[in-house]
Amino acid sequence: MPDRAPPPVDRLLPTDEARDLLALVRDIARREIAPTAAEEEDAAHFPRELFTLLSEAGLLGLPYDSAHGGGDQPYEVYLQVLEELATARLTVGLGVSVHTLATYALATHGTEEQRAAHLPAMLGGGLLGAYCLSEPASGSDAASLRTRAVRESGGDWVINGTKAWITHGGIADFYTVLARTGGEGPGGITAFLVPGDAEGLTAAPPERKMGLKGSPTAQLHFDGVRIPDARRLGEEGQGFAIALAALDSGRLGIAACAVGVAQAALDEAVAYARQRRQFGRPIADFQGLRFLLADMATRIEAGRALYLAAARLRDAGRPFAAQAAMAKLHCTDAAMQVTTDAVQVLGGYGYTADFPVERYLREAKVLQIVEGTNQIQRMVIARHLVGPETR
Template sequence: MATIDRAGRVRRHLPTQEARDLLALVGELSEREIRPAAAQEEATGTFPRATFGRLSAAGLLSLPYPGEYGGGEQPYEVYLQVLEELAAARLTVGLGVSVHTLACHALAAYGTKEQRAAHLPGMLGGGLLGAYCLSEPSSGSDAASLRTRAVRDGGTWVLTGTKAWITHGGIADFYTVLARTGGEGPRGITAFLVPGDAAGLGAAAPERKMGMNGSPTAQVHFDGVVVPDDRRLGEEGQGFTVALAALDSGRLGIAACAIGVAQAALSEALAFTAGREQFGRPVADFQGLRFMLADMATQIEAGRALYLGAARLRDAGEPFSRQAAMAKLFCTDTAMRVAVDAVQLLGGYGYTADFPAERYLREAKVLQIVEGTNEIQRSVIARHLVGPS
């Protein structure tokens, strides 16, 4: 569904003129507003909240959701290519849009008609920003063992506990929270929609990370946070099903972001090796380096085809959990390999902050961890192939 020209730019083949116009808009916005500020704002740890406001106003935070609630009604095949374009300009933005979309999923898929009418318009196009609260300090990959508890008190629930590794933690306007309402295991978990300004909700200082310094990641504390029952999403005890359904889609978002980072790294490597001369000719003329560039481009094309294939299954209403895990695994491993090679191709320059290659390398690493580590993806794939271990 896409080819790469000699400058490393992606030429996409999209299903409709509307989709082509949409990707053109995203490309223009990325080049005008996102990419020029990326290096400086990542270096200073600046979160681009104003950019997210403009993305919301342009309808880019609502793409895969129903039009009746302000959504863009775009297929995942198109939405994911938007994420890739944004992530290629700056991962903080692409990943942030993916997390926001994930945070909206439970309400859109499991909320009542009244809940969707009350909350989705603001979440999709009203300038609000969401966060998704599943992981905890003691339960990352083993999400079914979470300990944050919600206790019914008449017509309300009282939430107590701590969530960890929360993207947009402390700055989000709303949180989709998974909490334990019953016994141990996956059947005792329920989903809630919690406003960001709820009494008793607080956040720790953001984590100090290897990369993505402009994207705040923090623990979020719930100290007796009172949530009305009309903010419970789905049935009591249905929360783990809600979480898994969201994660399948979220993994495709991470896969698309990973290919965006890989594409940016390849474009940087192509531009550098074409302009850098050694021994009287461009570095790109040396066969060993040409083969590295060829391998990088091939891996990117394969990853893009894999995530788009999974997206088409989702758009057709077919099962796609196995393909989502494969896409997340392959695309994020690809991003890491391509980023490492980009640094190598730039030589000493690749190791300096004067060029973006080292930032792409630091950012690629986290994509192998978030939305389920790549070891978990292999477990998911194997379970689909040969059953539970």
């Protein structure tokens, strides 16, 4: 195991406030998150108390408007916060990213009355959110979702259906739900804000996953869940466009988390290589291993530069969907390669649960799948290059 903490990542931050924020995050990660990460992941324990702490510290609403309790931070800064959190524990970094994703529809398409009523508690009042788009039969083909919301004569909506692969499913305080209110295809989908304790809403037991065990992933069943029209977000039929816009930003969050996991694996591999001796000297002296570490570090730096470039486009109000897909694709593939190489550096020890690199490898895999598989990212990038597929 490493005998000293690795040096912090050298970050170029835009303001003194951002530098102070990253210092705070590193301190929380070092004191409150990292020490219990391995034990709690092994026990599949979700650290709700940490999310309460992060909310109190203002870290659950960083990219949103301070008028409603947000942090007014650019994505360039927010994503680096996610990276630091994911380096300490992916369950926490990913959880903050999912919460931000779940808040997006209200923050960007809610009325002023809706934002005033709900955003303060969501951004700084201790609430935790989840995002409900995928279903058992509609994952990558999200526009074919079947969960339906029917408006009754009194104006309320009644939702029936099942959502699948929901991070924070069963424990979230609110869910942003995409449901069909019209005909087939993307134009028939509307977004709703559903309370976590709504009558008729139940969660299945969490999925039994190979990694990221501390973060619950579950199906949600909507059995006549009734909500008022005041909880509809955006116009009827606008939901799929809202969902895609949210995912563009969410993919940057996944990219940042992937870089965080890869950085943790590199830190562990470097520390081990310095300590482990074979043939009378540290294995870090051997050129083959030194080159492997150099390739790992280069992949991480390239991924960090890519997600930050996409974030800066977003912050400038310029199109960034293709760059977000590139960042998600590259960073998660890089995390998979880096964590695989970290296991190789540690040899047999890397394959045991006594060292964290085997956990990082298992965690990296899911990042190639969530919020659009990497095959979907390639489709998105190709469409920006050569247009949609011909039929």
